[in-house]
Amino acid sequence: MESLLLKKVNPWLMKLFYSVFLSCLLATSLLAGSVTGQDLKSTVVKLNSKYANLEQVLQAVENQTDFLFTYNETIKPREVEVVVAAGENSLLKVLENISRNSNLSFKQVNSMIAIKEKQTPQKQVVKQFQQYTGTVYDGESDEVLPGATVQIKGSTTGTITDADGAFLIDAEAGQTLVVSFIGYEAQEIVLGENTTITIYLGGDTKALDEVVVVGFGEQKKVNVTGAVGMVTSTELENRPTTNTSNLLQGLVPGLVVQNYTAMPGQDNGSIRIRGVSSINNSNPLVIIDGIEGNMNILNPDDIESVSVLKDAASASVYGSRGANGVILITTKSGKRKGAPQVSINSYFGIQKPIQLPEMLGSVEYMQLQNEAMRNVGQSETYTEEDIQKVIDGTDPNFSANTNWIDEIFRDRAPQYQTNVSVSGGAENLSYLMSYGHLNQDGMVVGDAYSSKRDNLRFKLNTTILDVLDINANLGYIDRTYHSPQWATDRDGGVIRGALNISPLVPVRYTNGEWGYGGGANNPVAIATDGGSNVFSSQEFTANITAQINLHKNLSVKGQFGQVMSNSKRETFVKKVVHRHPESGDVLWFNVEENSLEVRDYVDRYQNILAQMDYKNTWGNHNFSGLVAFQQEWQRYESFSGTRKNFLSEDVPALDLGTNPVQSNSGDGYHWALRSGIARLNYDYKGKYLLELNGRYDGSSRLSEDNRYKFFPSLSAGWRFTDEVFFEGLKKVIYDGKARVSYGELGNQYLSNMTGYAEYYAYLPVLTDVGTMPIGNQRTNGFAQTVSAGKSLSWETVQMLNVGLDLYFFEGRLAFTGDWFNKQTKDILLRVPQPTVLGITPSDINAGAVENKGWEITLDWQDQIKEFRYGVNFQLSDVQNKVLDMGDTPPAYGTNVNLVGYASGSYYGFVANRLAQESDFDMIDGKLVPNIPVTSSELSKFGPGDLVYEDLNGDGEITAEGDRKVLGNAFPRYTYSFRGNVGWKGFDVSFFFQGVGKAVGYLYDNARHAFKTYSMYPQTTHRDRWTPENTDASYPRLIFGETYNSRVSSYWLEDASYLRLKNLQIGYTLPSHLLERLRVNKLRVYFSGDNLFTKTNFYYAYDPESPLSAGGYYPQAKTFIMGVNIGLK
């Protein structure tokens, strides 16, 4: 009889009870998916008499069932007469009947049934009530949504959907149904004639309840006062991109990814957050589930969310490690009390090079070579007879016509990936197991390049002793990368080799032996038979967290994490023998003896963290905060051994090398960090927000005197739309927040030095150095090669950030804008020193760099019935400027750090045109230039050469006086535009990404011909200057001379571009078709990366690899077909 007791309680208490109860209900229905809506229907009650008063009926029901009724004092059940059907009846029917014939309504809330008076108790209205039935679906997955609340707007009448997502409600036409579910946007439907309704709930576009992962915790997005970018798993799905760096390209404004190669396994782009703030290491800190990790070998399918901490306030809890921004990756987990869910994602596809250089054939090459020789007054290299031999094809061994680019590249290379995960949970337990396999073949012949990766992850969360939460997160990554033994970089390797070899050389001689180029290795032979460079690595991550809630407001957490990797690089250089096609004489072999080098690396990173979280509320004042202590340390060691002369090239085992000369080496480094961390959050009514952060860091890389530093930050936010005066404007601006933050970050990264001196830069050290063999023996020597920086201290970044978050149209349109000014001071810089110093200078704290910029995001998400669509536009800019270089003169090179200009700016001559005959006077039968030229080239300079501008006007071209900053390699105005459309089972999404302003520089083989014997002409060199073609794009051809190819504005390329980064078309089969197969999701899709590029960059290379001599493995377009399967 508790129910009768309840009615006597104070109505205020009732209300409180109600609201708490309701929210608990929502919580439980979310967690367990348990539904009681069906109970009313299935519960059968037996009533004896047709006529009764309501109290009798209620008592009967309470006696026969678990349901209890609640009502307030105005309702007197004894006085309400009702007519009921005698005998057994569903409780739902009984209550519906009573409601229909009275002014009362019933609302079931779990095992409670609330009785209320109808607000419009007119009889005729009652008559118009009819039963509406419907089903609620997840708009994205098309899965039914059990537990969704269906309520008539303006009344308390409502119900909850059952396990099939179905509901049944009595309402009158013209009323509005409000369907809501946590995590989804509520939808309103005006009821009409049709009594069967289908409702699709879309994601909560308001995103107001969205939770953002921040350093050492989580925050509601509305409370975030810093600049944090967030990427969710849906934005990363089904892309044929093998690493997370490249996946993040274009997804977060202010995060710039430059990806210059598609080399299997080694194709991760470089990431810069808000520009280049440090000279040495501008890589952001990557934290995976709380410990530092390598996101590029992580399985992208395992990622739940990525947070990018861009401003100092957000990153300052990472103190000395946060200067370049922080990327926080959270991996997926199982859900408690969830049924086991199996998910299978698999694709297969092909990669193709986006663009390749087009080389000229032998005949044109020979003609141009002769022209290049004539132009420098030297004899022609090839005779008419030589050229005729190529045309006639009479000498296929020495006068071939080979297109080496065609020969070294394949048309296409396969790539496939499969991911399987199983997740679920029980009362005190959740788990997730995932496995991913990636296989990427190379686009170069001879199986020279390939990559394989297997990722395993196991996550377990359990509560023991009722109070202690234990989280175990174990990861294992096994990867193998193959590449040719001839290492690939911008200056070498088989791809550069294909540019270095004459088209006259055949791939194979007529007798089947490899063709030989004379001074250039046959790249196809090396890629096929030259041996391999195999890198394999096994990485094990163990990350254990234990958390105890000491009090409802206080919890303590301990974490131990470690990443251990064991890697091996085996470089097996095989002997490729080239024999004369006729005599069989040995012409050349790439190495005297084959050799094997095995290098073993062991790396172990450990992290220990103790953290205490506290939160409390006093009235409208909400406080939360944390204190933490953290230690991190890493140790790396390597060992290598080499042997030569292997009798068999089949088994690469060191033991089989027979040359008695064997060598070995080993090295290593270690470092440690010790930190104290604190954060305080305060808000008043969720309207005025304030956050204070601080971290005190000590680093082993600095001397004892300079070891520790404190990095503070402060941020504040104002949700002005909550102000009373804003009420009227709420219709326009649904929600709005202004943010401001300021803080300090540190950087302890020194520039790379010989050995690992950067880890002990404050100590003068001697290391093993090579020297002359004394007494005909290998001789050891020890010497200091790097200067010690005894007074080195932290580099400090100070950043001001101002931001605005606005939501319009009830949250469907979101705007985020940020402006920042980031000042890096006391930069750790290897200031170029006059080389009388005699050793590599150590870094010093010198100079300052500024990065100023802004970022905007516009996002529109909407759903019109079954038609879902959304667009997202991002634009950001950052301007870098060197403010100070510590009073030291700059070191001028291709790139330069000059005060007042962007760091690493291109530096060189200005050249806009080619010299014409009018630029010369004929004196004594010789052409003498009447324009300024370089004195040492006075006698060489001729029509068709590049005209350098005499910037200082001294009548002469000199390196000192006539060079200037020409442009900045770092991209500006990076933007992206994404869109997605879904209708029923179909979905289409596209993703454009681009750069508005950037400069690239191509040099040597990438752009020029005939500077040396190993630089061959491309189709673009046809348009060279000749007396007949004076309006040429390329200077006259001059053999062996480099004066036209100096770094100058003429050779800088516009590296801006717009690229269709990804296009995806998918179809999800209706779930009812598959239910019997226990399949709850089946989606097939096509996805393509880098499908289309619009750019003015040089045709042969990619605008994303703006500094190249032509040796890079190219970028690829990838097309895949895939399937996503969910099983229950």
Add this chain to the structure above:
Amino acid sequence: MKNIKIIIAFLLVTVVFQSCNDDFLDRKPLDAISDVNFWQNEEQLLLAVNATYAHLKGKNTVDMENMGDNTVWPTQTAYRQISSGHYNNDLGTLNTEWTEAYAGIRRCNHFLENYEKADMVNEELKNRYAAEVRFIRAYLYSYLTFLFGDVPHITTALNVGDEEIYGPRDSREEIANWILEELTQISEDLPESYSASDYGRITKGAALGWKSRVALFYGKYDIAEAAAKEVMDMGVYELYSDYYELFVSESDASQNAANKETMLSRVFTTDISMHNLSREIQVPDQSARWNPTKSLVDSYLCIDGKTIDDSPLYNESSYDSLFEHRDPRMKMTILSPGSKWGGREDGNPENTDKTIFTAPKFNQNRQGSVTPTGYYFSKYCDLDAVPTYNRDENDIIIMRFAEILLNYAEAKLEQGTLTQADLDLTINKLRERVGMHPMVISELATWGMDLREEVRRERRVELVLEGQRYYDILRWKRGDLLARDVKGIKKEFIIRQDDVKSIPTDEDGYIIFLTGNTFDESKHYLWPIPLAQRDLNPNLTQNPNW
């Protein structure tokens, strides 16, 4: 319940703080030795001495020959640019030379500042170590002053922040005197020779010999004469029997005790340290990198001691005849028809034996070694090392006894005291070794030959490819030699005329390979101070007219 919570929380905190210790952040290097712990014993000193030997020039000694007029590189290189006078202060090689020299000097200074800290019983050995290092420092300063003139004279181990880094140039004259003084001092501490296991270390002879070279460069002929004489009187050195064999690996002094001529060499050893000189000389499928010039070839006297212009023995009727009746060193230096070679296909289509050279090749079909001048070298070419890249283990000679004899003769000549007896003691020993007509002062006079020119000619033909020609031209102030066209053989000697149709010739029919060379007497006797260094240190003044 509350107790459990507290116990667990306590455990968590304990685990975390367990690893806290005071030296957590002290991480000492894992692969290097701290300067503080070094310099303690004999073994460590020896390792530091050894490291300075890395700065003896190896193949670069020979490469510097490209700056002279003896040989020409087929493509444009920095040394060819210097040789032809078409270079500026931004030429990378200038900066490399500067930087490498000071890197070696810093290493030496670092040793010399610290070696006395070591606990060593054998004082003599300690002094020898210091003397070896001081030699290398003096050697490096010699090149710096030869090339750049005034340079910063640094004798302490600099560190970032030291003011001396931004110091001005010091006088060449003072540094030269200091070098000579250093060499004098250390010659007291150095042994005359070493055991085989220490072969390659600096000897007393090397110090004195180097002193004579430096003194000669700076016109201090009395010092040059005395130093050379001191070496000659040591009785340690004598000429090796065979001039040609002296430059192949079998006769390396590091391996062959019969070689008592080599005084200092950069030692090369199979698989440990090797270079690529032999392959470059006769590379079989490309252009030979080392191509004797007409100027060099013409400088060889005929066997009768007369010049090619005067000797009746000279016969220029064919390529082959050029090599006949000449100073025997010519065939030992310049590849002559009928010799074994590594260049494979030559310029004579009739020749079926690819191991024998018969005619120069001009056709670039990548099947044989091509020469733009028509000549190849044979000196310093180990045929075994030609077929593969970087497999030459031949020691590079930095100084040999023959040079001391030449230094002596020239020093005496310049002082006006050169006698026939002196010639017999020096130059005629060189001629005697190869069977060449001796140099007789009276004969020269009768033939109208200038003694100075002949002494210099002797130096040229004896020391070709040993990296001295450019320095000799500088000190003789004969820059005009570099301003001339680089020529080769008579075009008519070439068998396949089709290959050379477009090659220009002079009025006498000789191939002109390079034209337009210049030498500005007002500036080219010194290299410019590298642009990069002047950018970094505004206190460095520039050489005249650069």
